[in-house]
Every structure is written in C-alpha cells, then in structure tokens.
Amino acid sequence: MTEQASAEIEQILGFIVEIEKLKAVIRKTRPVGLDRYENSAEHSWHVCLAALMLKDYADEAVDIDRVIRMLLIHDLGEIDAGDKIIYQSETEQQKAREAAGVKRLLELLPGDRGEVWFALWQEFERGDSADARFARAIDRVPPLLHNLHGGGHSWREHGISKTRVLDVNSRIGAGSSALWAVMREKLLAAAEDGTLP
Amino acid sequence: MTEQASAEIEQILGFIVEIEKLKAVIRKTRPVGLDRYENSAEHSWHVCLAALMLKDYADEAVDIDRVIRMLLIHDLGEIDAGDKIIYQSETEQQKAREAAGVKRLLELLPGDRGEVWFALWQEFERGDSADARFARAIDRVPPLLHNLHGGGHSWREHGISKTRVLDVNSRIGAGSSALWAVMREKLLAAAEDGTLP
Numbered sequence: 001m002t003e004q005a006s007a008e009i010e011q012i013l014g015f016i017v018e019i020e021k022l023k024a025v026i027r028k029t030r031p032v033g034l035d036r037y038e039n040s041a042e043h044s045w046h047v048c049l050a051a052l053m054l055k056d057y058a059d060e061a062v063d064i065d066r067v068i069r070m071l072l073i074h075d076l077g078e079i080d081a082g083d084k085i086i087y088q089s090e091t092e093q094q095k096a097r098e099a100a101g102v103k104r105l106l107e108l109l110p111g112d113r114g115e116v117w118f119a120l121w122q123e124f125e126r127g128d129s130a131d132a133r134f135a136r137a138i139d140r141v142p143p144l145l146h147n148l149h150g151g152g153h154s155w156r157e158h159g160i161s162k163t164r165v166l167d168v169n170s171r172i173g174a175g176s177s178a179l180w181a182v183m184r185e186k187l188l189a190a191a192e193d194g195t196l197p
Numbered sequence: 198m199t200e201q202a203s204a205e206i207e208q209i210l211g212f213i214v215e216i217e218k219l220k221a222v223i224r225k226t227r228p229v230g231l232d233r234y235e236n237s238a239e240h241s242w243h244v245c246l247a248a249l250m251l252k253d254y255a256d257e258a259v260d261i262d263r264v265i266r267m268l269l270i271h272d273l274g275e276i277d278a279g280d281k282i283i284y285q286s287e288t289e290q291q292k293a294r295e296a297a298g299v300k301r302l303l304e305l306l307p308g309d310r311g312e313v314w315f316a317l318w319q320e321f322e323r324g325d326s327a328d329a330r331f332a333r334a335i336d337r338v339p340p341l342l343h344n345l346h347g348g349g350h351s352w353r354e355h356g357i358s359k360t361r362v363l364d365v366n367s368r369i370g371a372g373s374s375a376l377w378a379v380m381r382e383k384l385l386a387a388a389e390d391g392t393l394p
Contacts, residue, residue, distance in 0.1 A: 006375065010379060013342065015250060016243070016247045016338070016339065019246060020230070020231075024231055031220045034217075034220060039239060042219075042242065045242035046213070052269065065265070072242065
C-alpha cells in the first residue's frame with residue numbers, strides 16, 4: 001500500500017465518523033410501531049430501499065443507482081442545519097445552511113472527490129432531472145406512511161392542513177404518477193376518517 | 198394506471214412499512230458521540246455510504262452498486278432473528294433464523310420479485326464473490342470505529358479479546374488489503390494504549 005492510499009483512507013474514515021452525526025438528527029415523524037421519533041440516518045436507509053422496490057413505477061427512465069446515491073446523501077446537510085418539517089423547510093435560508101453543511105462534510109474527503117457528490121446533492125435539491133424527481137417522490141412516502149399508520153401525529157403536532165399535505169406531496173406525482181395515485185387515495189381516505197385533519 | 202400496478206404498489210408499501218422494524222433492532226455498539234446503542238437501519242445507511250467512499254480501495258474489481266444493494270438488505274434477517282454481536286453470531290442456527298426472516302419479508306413483494314434479493318442476500322452471507330467480500334469488509338468498519346473512538350466499550354461489555362478482534366476482522370483484508378492495513382494499525386495501537394483489552 002502506498003502512503004498516499006493510507007492517508008486517503010484515514011481521511012475517508014474521518015468522514016465516515018463525522019457523518020455519523022446524522023444519527024442524532026431527529027425528524028418529525030415516528031416510524032410505524034415505535035414511540036420515538038425517527039432520525040435522518042435510518043430514514044436515509046429506508047428511502048433507498050423504498051426507491052429500489054418502487055423503481056418500476058417511475059414515470060421517466062431513471063438510473064436507480066444514481067437515485068440511491070442521491071438518497072444516501074440527501075439529508076447530510078441536516079447535520080449542521082438540523083431537520084425542519086417539509087412544510088416549513090423549503091426556505092432559502094434553510095437551504096443555504098444545508099448547502100454549507102454538505103460542503104463542509106464533503107471537504108473532509110481527499111482532494112476534490114467531494115465535488116461530484118455536491119453536484120449530485122444540488123441536483124436532488126433542484127429536482128430538475130428524472131432521477132431527482134423520482135428521488136424526491138420517494139423521499140415523501142415514508143413520512144406519509146408514518147402519519148397514515150400513526151393517527152396523523154405529525155400533521156396534528158404541526159397543524160398541517162389537508163390542503164397543504166395534498167399540495168406539498170403532489171410532487172410524488174412528478175416522479176411517479178402511479179405511486180401518487182395510490183398515496184393520494186390514502187390521504188383522501190385519511191381526510192375522510194379524520195386521520196388527516 | 199392499471200389495477201395491477203396499483204395492487205403491486207400497495208404490496209410494496211406493505212413491505213416498506215414492515216422493514217421499518219429494522220429501526221427497532223438494537224446493535225452492540227454506540228455511534229461515536231452518542232450515548233445510545235445503534236440500530237440496524239441507521240447502520241445499514243452508514244455502511245452504504247462508507248462503501249461508496251472507500252470503493253477505490255477494493256482489491257478486486259467490484260460493482261459498487263451491487264455492493265450497495267447488498268448492504269441495504271444485509272441486515273433484514275435481524276428483524277425476525279435479532280442482532281447478535283459478530284463474535285457470537287456466525288452460528289448455523291442464527292444464520293438459519295435470519296434466512297427465514299429475510300424470506301418472510303421478501304415474500305411480501307409482488308410475484309417472485311423477492312427471489313433476486315434473496316439470492317443477493319445469500320451471496321453476501323456466503324462472502325464468495327468480489328462484491329460480497331468487499332461488502333463484508335465494509336460492514337466491519339463502523340463497529341470498529343465505534344469501539345476505537347468509544348473506549349472499546351463493546352469489546353469490554355462482551356469480553357472480546359484482542360486476538361479475537363484481530364482474527365474476526367481480518368476479513369476486512371479479504372475485501373481491501375489497504376483498508377485492513379489501516380484498521381489493523383489502529384487496532385494494534387488500541388491494544389497498546391489499553392482501549393482494546
């Protein structure tokens with residue numbers, strides 16, 4: 001092994017330890033069957049596997065491995081910026097904080113290796129490619145399932161109306177109209193039975 | 198959307214909710230900086246990103262996207278079988294329980310779609326391909342880092358000796374000799390300073 005490889009591996013191990021902080025970022029919904037709130041690291045795993053299993057229902061051709069890479073890194077910005085509920089998070093200030101946070105983390109990697117990951121993170125944020133549209137669609141599914149199976153707890157705690165839930169989550173339809181049709185049905189049924197206030 | 202697609206999506210959503218139980222499977226090490234023990238879902242995310250960043254140091258040519266898919270599903274068997282520390286887990290009984298658990302989960306997917314994932318899970322378990330060797334190498338890294346940065350807490354709690362730690366983790370070298378050289382150095386230094394008993 002060259003000394004350079006060894007030094008690079010040391011740097012990457014530093015990155016691996018640093019991103020572990022995502023396990024301490026607490027989200028706004030509880031996983032089905034758990035009393036505690038979810039953290040952003042386990043959420044990231046969950047959406048990767050959800051994307052993989054739902055890939056056949058993407059409206060456009062997607063590169064599922066790129067989608068998974070996006071989803072693996074999509075929440076890294078929260079280590080420095082914290083998690084905000086989606087209904088309040090899409091402000092310029094929050095997004096700028098997250099971008100700075102992702103940049104800081106990726107600069108821990110050797111040389112300019114972080115650059116390609118930062119570009120991928122930005123693509124996810126912009127949502128202007130087929131891969132990003134599908135990744136962003138999938139990212140919305142578990143929190144909706146948590147609410148649907150959990151008495152709408154997060155909607156209630158944050159005072160989110162049916163109109164807002166349907167509006168914000170309609171982005172699922174930009175990635176997969178079939179998935180949005182199924183989720184929309186569930187949301188309408190939840191509005192009917194009072195789970196969605 | 199066809200009725201079939203809608204029914205398939207419903208089945209997959211059932212799978213997505215069911216695998217959420219991995220967030221409740223508690224492992225034997227604490228993430229760096231956290232007081233609580235790690236769960237297997239956040240661990241699964243962590244190893245995927247570790248594999249991605251360390252891919253250039255694999256000894257053999259690997260398909261990193263296959264490695265990531267393996268790592269996304271590698272712990273699903275623990276939902277039914279529970280987590281065992283590696284120094285005690287590689288028994289036939291535990292492995293049979295895990296295989297049955299993975300099978301049960303994958304059968305929630307539509308048609309025979311689970312079969313390809315079960316084969317991938319088995320390949321990881323056997324460790325007899327370049328992809329599996331690298332995935333298994335990466336799987337060992339975070340728990341070692343947790344111990345190295347956390348006073349050897351898990352080694353102490355379970356009475357694991359230096360010889361056993363070096364022996365079991367030498368599998369890292371089967372996937373990446375450069376990575377094992379770095380990790381082995383760290384373990385030897387930890388034995389020197391008393392972190393590794």
